[in-house]
Amino acid sequence: MFDIKLIRENIEAVKSGLAAKNVKISLEDIIQLDQKNRQLLMAVEELRGQKNTANDEISRLLKEKKDPKEKISSMKAIAAGIDHLEPQIKEIQMRIQDCLLGIPNLPHASVPVGGIEKNQVVRSWGEPKTFDFKPRTHVEIAEQLDIIDFKRAAKLSGSHFVLFKRAGALLERALINFMLDVHTREHGYTEVFPPVLVNRESMTGTGQLPKMEADMYRLKEEDLFLVPTAEVPVTNIHRGEVLDEEKLPICYAAYTPCFRREAGSYGKETKGLVRVHQFDKVELVKFVRPSDSYDELEKLVGHAEKIFQLLGLPYRVLLLASGDLSFAAAKCYDIEVYAAGLDKWLECSSCSNFEDFQARRADIRFKGKTTPKPMFVHTLNGSGVALARTVVAILENYQTKDGDVIIPEVLRPYMGGLEKIRRS
RNA sequence: GGAGAGGUGGCAGAGUGGUCGAAUGCGGCGGUCUCGAAAACCGUUACUCCGCUUUGCGGGGUCUUGGGUUCAAAUCCCAACCUCUCCGCCA
Numbered sequence: 001m002f003d004i005k006l007i008r009e010n011i012e013a014v015k016s017g018l019a020a021k022n023v024k025i026s027l028e029d030i031i032q033l034d035q036k037n038r039q040l041l042m043a044v045e046e047l048r049g050q051k052n053t054a055n056d057e058i059s060r061l062l063k064e065k066k067d068p069k070e071k072i073s074s075m076k077a078i079a080a081g082i083d084h085l086e087p088q089i090k091e092i093q094m095r096i097q098d099c100l101l102g103i104p105n106l107p108h109a110s111v112p113v114g115g116i117e118k119n120q121v122v123r124s125w126g127e128p129k130t131f132d133f134k135p136r137t138h139v140e141i142a143e144q145l146d147i148i149d150f151k152r153a154a155k156l157s158g159s160h161f162v163l164f165k166r167a168g169a170l171l172e173r174a175l176i177n178f179m180l181d182v183h184t185r186e187h188g189y190t191e192v193f194p195p196v197l198v199n200r201e202s203m204t205g206t207g208q209l210p211k212m213e214a215d216m217y218r219l220k221e222e223d224l225f226l227v228p229t230a231e232v233p234v235t236n237i238h239r240g241e242v243l244d245e246e247k248l249p250i251c252y253a254a255y256t257p258c259f260r261r262e263a264g265s266y267g268k269e270t271k272g273l274v275r276v277h278q279f280d281k282v283e284l285v286k287f288v289r290p291s292d293s294y295d296e297l298e299k300l301v302g303h304a305e306k307i308f309q310l311l312g313l314p315y316r317v318l319l320l321a322s323g324d325l326s327f328a329a330a331k332c333y334d335i336e337v338y339a340a341g342l343d344k345w346l347e348c349s350s351c352s353n354f355e356d357f358q359a360r361r362a363d364i365r366f367k368g369k370t371t372p373k374p375m376f377v378h379t380l381n382g383s384g385v386a387l388a389r390t391v392v393a394i395l396e397n398y399q400t401k402d403g404d405v406i407i408p409e410v411l412r413p414y415m416g417g418l419e420k421i422r423r424s
Numbered sequence: 425g426g427a428g429a430g431g432u433g434g435c436a437g438a439g440u441g442g443u444c445g446a447a448u449g450c451g452g453c454g455g456u457c458u459c460g461a462a463a464a465c466c467g468u469u470a471c472u473c474c475g476c477u478u479u480g481c482g483g484g485g486u487c488u489u490g491g492g493u494u495c496a497a498a499u500c501c502c503a504a505c506c507u508c509u510c511c512g513c514c515a
Binding site (some may be wrong): 041055056063068076079091244277374 | 472475
C-alpha cells in the first residue's frame with residue numbers, strides 16, 4: 001500500500017511506475033478525495049479544539065461552583081457541527097483506503113520495463129539434460145511406478161489434486177525435511193510452522209486481498225482463508241509490531257501446504273503436477289532494514305538456487321520485467337527448472353522484494369539506533385522451494401531408460417538410503 | 425458447545441464521568457559517582473494525523489475495535505473480536 005503523501009507529492013513518478021506495471025488506475029479520484037479529506041479535517045479539528053476549550057471552561061466553572069449553563073449550550077452547538085462533519089470524513093477516508101489498497105506496488109529502477117518478453121535470464125546453472133531415449137513425462141513415470149494416483153485424488157477431492165503413494169509420498173516428505181535443514185542449518189533461517197488458515201487481516205496485510213479473493217479458498221462460516229503460500233502467515237507474524245532494529249534481519253523458513261483455486265486457469269498444463277490446487281512448499285521470509293533489502297534479495301535467490309544445485313537440477317534465473325511483476329512486488333526473480341519429459345522450464349521459485357509495501361499494509365516497523373522513530377521494514381520472500389514442480393523435475397530428469405528414477409544423493413539420507421525408485 | 429473473568433504505554437499494573445496521554449514499578453536512554461563496572465541517586469522515555477513562518481511551533485486523534493448515552497467517556501450502555509479459567513467434547 002502507498003503512503004497517500006507519496007502520491008500527493010510524487011504523482012508523476014507513481015503514474016509512470018503504474019504504467020510500467022501495465023496497470024490502469026486513475027489517480028485523479030484519490031487526489032481529489034485526499035484534498036477534500038484534508039479540507040474537512042481542518043474544519044472538524046478547529047471545532048474540536050473549540051469544544052475542548054469550552055469543556056475546560058465548564059470544568060472550571062463547576063469547580064468554582066458557578067453556573068455553566070451558557071457554556072453548555074454553546075458546546076452543544078459546536079458538537080452539532082462536529083456531528084455533521086464526522087460522517088463525511090469517515091466516508092471519504094474509507095474511499096481513500098479502498099483506493100490505496102487497490103494500487104499495486106511500483107517496480108524498482110533496476111527492473112526492465114515491459115511485458116513478459118522483457119524478462120531477462122540473468123544466469124543459468126547446469127545444462128538441460130539429454131537422453132538416449134525419449135524421456136517420459138512425470139505423469140507417465142509416476143503412474144508406472146505407482147507413486148502418484150491422480151485418479152483416486154480426483155475421487156477424493158476433484159481434479160488437480162494429488163495423492164502421493166509409497167516412494168512418492170516418501171520423496172515429498174524427504175524434500176520438505178531436506179529443504180528445511182539446508183535453510184535452517186546452512187542459511188541461518190529460523191524455522192516456524194504456522195497455521196494454514198488465516199484471517200482476512202492477514203490476507204490483506206500481504207496483499208492477496210482485496211484483489212485476489214477469487215483465487216483463495218475461503219471458509220465461509222469463520223471467514224478464514226486457506227493460505228496460498230506460507231508468505232501470508234509468516235509475514236503476518238509481525239503484523240502491528242515495532243521490531244527492535246538489532247534483531248534485523250529476521251529470517252524465517254516455513255513449510256506449509258499451499259492452496260490455490262487457480263480460478264480461470266484451466267486449459268493450460270492441465271495434466272499432472274504442474275498446476276494443482278494443493279502443493280507443498282518451503283517458504284523463506286525476511287524482515288530487513290530498508291537499506292539492506294536489495295542485498296538481501298540477492299542472498300535470498302542464492303538460497304533458493306542452492307536447493308536446485310544440491311538436487312542437481314538445471315535451472316535459470318529470470319529477472320521479471322515490470323509488467324510481469326505480482327501485485328505487491330517491486331522486484332522479483334523467478335527460478336525456472338528444466339523438466340526433460342515436458343521439455344519445459346518450470347517456475348519452481350519466485351523471490352521478491354516488496355520493499356515497504358506489505359509492511360505498510362501490515363504495519364510492521366522497526367526502531368533502533370539509526371531510527372529513533374519507528375520506520376517501516378522491508379519484507380521479502382521466496383520459495384525455497386515449491387515442491388510439486390520440483391518433483392516433476394526430479395522425476396523427469398532422473399529417469400532411466402527402464403522407467404526407474406534415481407534419487408538425488410542429498411535426498412537418500414532422508415529416504416532410508418533409497419537410491420532408486422523401481423517398478424515393483 | 426455451556427458458565428465466568430478480563431482486554432490500559434516495550435512489559436507489569438493503578439485509574440468508576442470533567443483537573444487523564446494516563447499514577448507507580450520494571451525495562452530503555454542520558455547523566456552524577458567510579459580507573460572501570462555494579463549499586464545508589466537525578467533526569468528522560470508512546471504513536472499518529474493536519475496546519476504553519478517546518479532542525480521549531482500550534483492543533484486534532486488514539487486506553488482492543490465499532491456503535492450509543494452525555495455539555496463532557498479509559499471510566500456508563502450495546503455489539504464484535506481476542507485472551508484467560510472452569511465444565512463438556514475431542515486428535
